[in-house]
Amino acid sequence: xxxxxxxxPVLSLRGIGKTFRRHRTEKRVLSDIDLDVRPGETLALVxxxxxxKTTLARIAVGLAEPTEGEVLTAGExxxxxxxxxxxxxxxxxxxxxxxxxxxxxxxxxxxxxVAEGLLTHRRSELGLDGIRAEVARLLDAVDLDPDLARRFxxxxxxxxxxxxxxxxxxxxxxxLLVLDEPTSxxxxxxxxxxxxxxxxxxxxxxxxxxFVSHDLAVVSGIADRVAVMADGRIAEIGRCREVLSAPSSExxxxxxxxxxxxDPRRANPALAAxxxx
Amino acid sequence: xxxxxxxxxxPARTGSGPAGGSRAQRSRRRRLDLPLLASSAFLxxxxxxxxxxxxxxxxxxxxxxxxxxxxxxxxxHLLGTDQLGRDVLARLVVGSRIxxxxxxxxxxxxxxxxxxxxxxxxxxxxxxxxxxxxLTDVQLAFPTLLLALAVIGFxxxxxxxxxxxxxxxxxxxxxxVLRSEVLSLRTREFVESAQVMGVPAHRIMTRHMLPNVTGxxxxxxxxxxxxxxxxxxxxxxxxxxxxxxxATWGSMLADGQLYMGTxxxxxxxxxxxxxxxxxxxxxxxxxxxxxxxxxxxxx
Amino acid sequence: xxxxxxxxxxxxxxxxxxxxxxxAAVRGIDLALEPGRTLALVxxxxxxKSSTALSxxxxxxxxxATYPHGQVRFEGTDLLSLPAAQLRAVxxxxxxxxxxxxxxxxxxxxxxxxQLMEVMRIHRTGDRAERRRRMFEALEQARVPEPSQRADQYxxxxxxxxxxRVMLAMALMSxxxxxxxxxxxxxxxxxxxxxxxxxxxxxxxxxxxxxLLITHDLGVVASVADSMAVMHDGVIVEQGSTxxxxxxxxxxxxxxxxxxxxxxxxxxxx
Numbered sequence: 001x002x003x004x005x006x007x008x009p010v011l012s013l014r015g016i017g018k019t020f021r022r023h024r025t026e027k028r029v030l031s032d033i034d035l036d037v038r039p040g041e042t043l044a045l046v047x048x049x050x051x052x053k054t055t056l057a058r059i060a061v062g063l064a065e066p067t068e069g070e071v072l073t074a075g076e077x078x079x080x081x082x083x084x085x086x087x088x089x090x091x092x093x094x095x096x097x098x099x100x101x102x103x104x105x106x107x108x109x110x111x112x113x114v115a116e117g118l119l120t121h122r123r124s125e126l127g128l129d130g131i132r133a134e135v136a137r138l139l140d141a142v143d144l145d146p147d148l149a150r151r152f153x154x155x156x157x158x159x160x161x162x163x164x165x166x167x168x169x170x171x172x173x174x175x176l177l178v179l180d181e182p183t184s185x186x187x188x189x190x191x192x193x194x195x196x197x198x199x200x201x202x203x204x205x206x207x208x209x210x211f212v213s214h215d216l217a218v219v220s221g222i223a224d225r226v227a228v229m230a231d232g233r234i235a236e237i238g239r240c241r242e243v244l245s246a247p248s249s250e251x252x253x254x255x256x257x258x259x260x261x262x263d264p265r266r267a268n269p270a271l272a273a274x275x276x277x
Numbered sequence: 278x279x280x281x282x283x284x285x286x287x288p289a290r291t292g293s294g295p296a297g298g299s300r301a302q303r304s305r306r307r308r309l310d311l312p313l314l315a316s317s318a319f320l321x322x323x324x325x326x327x328x329x330x331x332x333x334x335x336x337x338x339x340x341x342x343x344x345x346x347x348x349x350x351x352x353x354h355l356l357g358t359d360q361l362g363r364d365v366l367a368r369l370v371v372g373s374r375i376x377x378x379x380x381x382x383x384x385x386x387x388x389x390x391x392x393x394x395x396x397x398x399x400x401x402x403x404x405x406x407x408x409x410x411x412l413t414d415v416q417l418a419f420p421t422l423l424l425a426l427a428v429i430g431f432x433x434x435x436x437x438x439x440x441x442x443x444x445x446x447x448x449x450x451x452x453x454v455l456r457s458e459v460l461s462l463r464t465r466e467f468v469e470s471a472q473v474m475g476v477p478a479h480r481i482m483t484r485h486m487l488p489n490v491t492g493x494x495x496x497x498x499x500x501x502x503x504x505x506x507x508x509x510x511x512x513x514x515x516x517x518x519x520x521x522x523x524a525t526w527g528s529m530l531a532d533g534q535l536y537m538g539t540x541x542x543x544x545x546x547x548x549x550x551x552x553x554x555x556x557x558x559x560x561x562x563x564x565x566x567x568x569x570x571x572x573x574x575x576x
Numbered sequence: 577x578x579x580x581x582x583x584x585x586x587x588x589x590x591x592x593x594x595x596x597x598x599x600a601a602v603r604g605i606d607l608a609l610e611p612g613r614t615l616a617l618v619x620x621x622x623x624x625k626s627s628t629a630l631s632x633x634x635x636x637x638x639x640x641a642t643y644p645h646g647q648v649r650f651e652g653t654d655l656l657s658l659p660a661a662q663l664r665a666v667x668x669x670x671x672x673x674x675x676x677x678x679x680x681x682x683x684x685x686x687x688x689x690x691q692l693m694e695v696m697r698i699h700r701t702g703d704r705a706e707r708r709r710r711m712f713e714a715l716e717q718a719r720v721p722e723p724s725q726r727a728d729q730y731x732x733x734x735x736x737x738x739x740x741r742v743m744l745a746m747a748l749m750s751x752x753x754x755x756x757x758x759x760x761x762x763x764x765x766x767x768x769x770x771x772x773x774x775x776x777x778x779x780x781x782x783x784x785x786x787x788l789l790i791t792h793d794l795g796v797v798a799s800v801a802d803s804m805a806v807m808h809d810g811v812i813v814e815q816g817s818t819x820x821x822x823x824x825x826x827x828x829x830x831x832x833x834x835x836x837x838x839x840x841x842x843x844x845x846x
Contacts, residue, residue, distance in 0.1 A: 090474055095473050097469070214765065256840075260770065261795055262839060264818045
């Protein structure tokens with residue numbers, strides 16, 4: 001996995017701040033965020049609930065507007081001020097949501113789910129037949145049986161739906177994919193296959209990932225760099241290996257210490273000691 | 278991940294293969310739904326009568342003053358005759374045509390208007406929403422009958438007038454309910470996904486909002502058909518609807534009330550027809566709503 | 577020397593019937609939990625682990641649930657064939673249960689304290705003074721900071737971790753001999769999860785109660801369980817001491833699960 005450190009970052013967040021105002025109360029959710037996602041890299045955003053990582057991800061993709069700061073996609077400010085992304089924005093940044101059950105219109109067949117972006121932006125380029133072929137190609141790229149195309153979301157398993165969501169997101173050939181806890185709602189055995197798929201797709205297409213997660217173990221297996229967030233700020237950012245083996249912030253240390261390792265000798269030393277006696 | 282108490286009884290399972298019902302559907306049992314069966318049969322009868330009935334019966338306008346007020350079962354008149362000697366059965370059949378036409382078209386008209394307004398208000402929000410909701414309040418403030426009087430006074434009575442009046446006064450329920458449905462749908466992740474994908478608003482409204490509100494829409498529609506039929510009857514009863522020479526269930530009721538003591542069948546028969554029709558519509562409407570939801574249907 | 581089992585499940589079968597389908601959620605399982613021990617029942621969604629946990633207190637809605645076969649014996653008595661009145665005495669008193677989402681199980685309209693008091697009132701524990709004493713005792717046991725203030729707060733005013741501690745306090749008040757915890761930390765942050773798991777270990781040491789823990793997370797199992805049972809598709813594919821199963825798994829599914837569980841890698845990502 002190469003990180004082209006000299007090329008323009010795919011996403012640049014500069015001085016991002018976000019305050020939520022409700023009635024007369026204010027809540028400062030993000031402060032002073034400076035972040036770059038480089039082409040082809042996987043940058044993980046880690047933090048507990050309330051750290052602001054989800055809000056930041058939504059700002060990156062255009063679903064939320066920052067109160068201060070700017071969002072540059074491949075060097076340009078593409079924000080429209082409206083919820084709906086412009087064509088340019090949609091072809092640069094896409095999103096995969098956490099809940100595979102909620103992220104799909106229950107009334108649309110899978111083939112329509114995947115084709116929607118294509119119909120909106122690539123219809124003149126591909127034509128209807130081309131779109132049909134592209135849908136089949138995308139489903140194949142995520143290791144799904146093409147028969148699934150005529151089914152409805154509720155007929156598919158959680159893992160299948162997440163693959164469909166990935167296929168849909170990649171249809172517009174974005175340079176950055178924002179993934180908000182993409183495996184948290186899935187069974188462990190399915191998680192691993194989805195993460196493998198994501199790695200393969202990145203190798204093949206060179207897409208960058210902004211990977212939001214609360215799970216450091218998952219992150220350690222997929223991220224090049226990691227940004228640890230707490231209280232709306234970035235506590236620490238750096239190469240994954242370095243941050244996790246030699247953390248410089250208290251936040252990171254606390255997170256690392258809290259991990260429930262799937263290894264009784266590490267996670268429950270008293271038990272192990274008792275058993276060995 | 279949700280820890281659910283009940284296992285998923287639909288064919289979906291977590292796993293990598295295509296969804297299959299291997300462990301699931303081992304037995305299929307069907308319960309006979311009598312009310313639904315009866316309602317559907319009755320409605321089919323009404324529609325049939327509305328379509329072909331008038332061809333099969335004698336002229337409902339034919340008067341026979343010698344045979345006026347004949348009770349049901351009289352020679353040649355299965356359901357009797359009214360005060361002008363007209364055959365009650367024939368008039369009922371012709372009246373069904375009016376009821377069905379008015380009921381369906383007026384309900385559809387208000388459905389289209391109301392859905393458009395409701396979905397637009399819910400999705401667009403802001404000034405559009407506020408404007409449209411004020412419009413709703415204004416419409417609600419206007420009593421239907423008063424509006425009907427005004428329109429009919431202006432345009433003159435007739436079938437199309439009745440349909441239009443009922444169509445443009447009935448849209449409020451749709452608008453209100455669909456607006457609140459859309460408000461909650463709007464924040465769902467599949468809508469956000471479409472927004473991130475740059476899908477234009479009008480497509481989101483037609484492709485994502487509308488198909489997901491067909492449940493409440495179908496329910497209101499079926500309730501409205503019943504309401505409209507009754508409203509038409511009321512208008513005719515008051516002499517504001519279809520001219521009295523044409524047979525409608527409402528005007529039959531109006532005429533029949535004068536003879537309640539002596540010729541009960543003149544009011545009771547059209548009244549029963551109205552009752553059974555509206556009841557059947559409501560029962561069938563529930564089933565229609567369930568049928569349109571892919572989740573309750575496919576499993 | 578092995579103590580008599582606190583909870584013993586023998587050949588349990590649970591079936592869910594609906595108009596369209598019949599699902600055998602649990603197809604013959606055997607489990608034994610000793611007093612003072614923690615047994616973790618691990619499985620993915622659809623494995624039947626939650627149904628099993630709910631069956632101990634017969635909390636599966638019947639219909640659609642039926643128990644065509646098997647026994648659930650608590651201190652020797654089969655709970656599945658116990659009449660309703662006696663079962664109610666056992667529930668919440670001898671056997672307590674904690675669930676995944678405290679917001680769903682706590683009444684949002686009443687203070688935490690009033691809900692705790694209510695539980696004891698239902699079980700007719702002592703008089704009002706005695707109940708208040710027990711309530712604060714339980715809150716302290718659950719390491720709830722500033723218990724007198726917390727008792728007057730509403731659930732939404734508490735953090736997720738605090739709410740779960742309140743749930744544990746509620747469970748502890750009646751001094752149960754068995755605690756069933758169904759995914760108690762799944763909805764919590766990592767640091768809060770660590771605290772709650774630590775609390776569970778402490779509580780078990782202090783009270784000597786048995787704990788049946790339901791989870792999908794092998795990390796949670798490794799953190800608190802003495803023994804574990806791996807469940808898949810309605811049957812138990814492997815069980816034994818936690819160390820044995822982790823280090824010397826004999827079943828393929830167990831191995832798959834262990835292999836798929838993410839572990840913290842400090843080396844370079846693949």
